[in-house]
Ligand SMILES: NC(=O)C1=CN([C@@H]2O[C@H](COP(=O)(O)OP(=O)(O)OC[C@H]3O[C@@H](n4cnc5c(N)ncnc54)[C@H](OP(=O)(O)O)[C@@H]3O)[C@@H](O)[C@H]2O)C=CC1
């Protein structure tokens with residue numbers, strides 16, 4: 001199976017790198033700066049360096065079987081345009097992005113037969129010198145057609161292509177609900193850590209921190225419930241435990257903010273707060289977190 005990973009950053013670089021190490025037929029669609037960096041240094045993962053096969057948008061060579069979309073939300077439109085020549089009639093496009101707005105954009109670009117859902121769980125960063133580092137043992141991709149049906153033969157083919165490469169990969173018949181539950185978790189974690197400018201454990205050790213986390217979690221669950229995607233018991237537990245931890249857990253939004261880089265505020269918190277407004281759900285803590293990030297964004301050049 002020909003696999004194209006769009007973006008060789010924290011998520012795309014990590015999962016694509018492991019796939020390359022496992023001998024899969026992987027190419028990275030990258031922009032010229034990253035292409036030059038990878039040509040000079042290779043793709044450096046935690047303990048290994050891979051010599052990746054890369055391509056830039058102007059040199060895409062026809063359709064791939066599987067596309068893993070691993071760009072930030074603010075680069076989505078360009079990435080969808082760039083990858084279009086690689087999407088043929090039978091291609092499957094699986095997103096690793098957080099939030100939900102990319103689903104609609106992918107369906108508009110490629111249709112529901114080719115645009116699938118995807119959930120990626122990992123805590124990873126790109127260091128200033130271009131290495132990909134992982135902060136925890138978590139590394140998982142769940143994927144599936146938006147319809148939920150797993151009888152499409154491409155499901156088994158994608159599972160085989162992603163399986164046995166050193167990370168968890170599985171097809172899910174509830175990918176839209178799974179994405180919502182991930183959104184609830186990440187929006188909560190992102191809101192708490194960026195508003196308080198601290199990892200979760202530090203928030204919970206501060207006066208009022210635990211109550212603040214519980215409040216954020218309650219608001220997030222209320223939004224999802226009003227939108228018809230009430231988190232299932234397992235997801236509620238993950239959310240509550242996550243926001244109550246004494247560990248230094250962070251979010252990619254927090255780490256982007258600490259580096260002074262753009263944060264995916266609109267796609268993750270803006271859309272979430274808009275969903276609350278649509279259903280008349282009061283979300284003062286999440287709204288404050290979004291306002292905070294909007295001010296942060298306005299101060300980036
Ligand atoms: N990091 C994490 O721990 C997690 C992140 N996520 C989500 O995954 C998504 C990706 O995040 P992450 O991997 O961290 O982001 P990164 O910024 O680390 O990587 C994104 C990469 O996409 C590249 N890119 C942007 N536009 C294009 C394009 N048109 N063509 C090719 N490459 C492009 C960037 O390239 P360039 O180097 O040229 O700028 C960059 O290297 C986000 O939605 C994030 O929320 C989900 C779970 C965990």
Ligand SMILES: CC(C)(CO)C(=O)C(=O)O
Pocket residue numbers: 098120121122123185186189250251252253
């Ligand atoms: C939920 C979490 C923390 C891990 O996948 C994440 O998606 C992120 O930090 O962006």
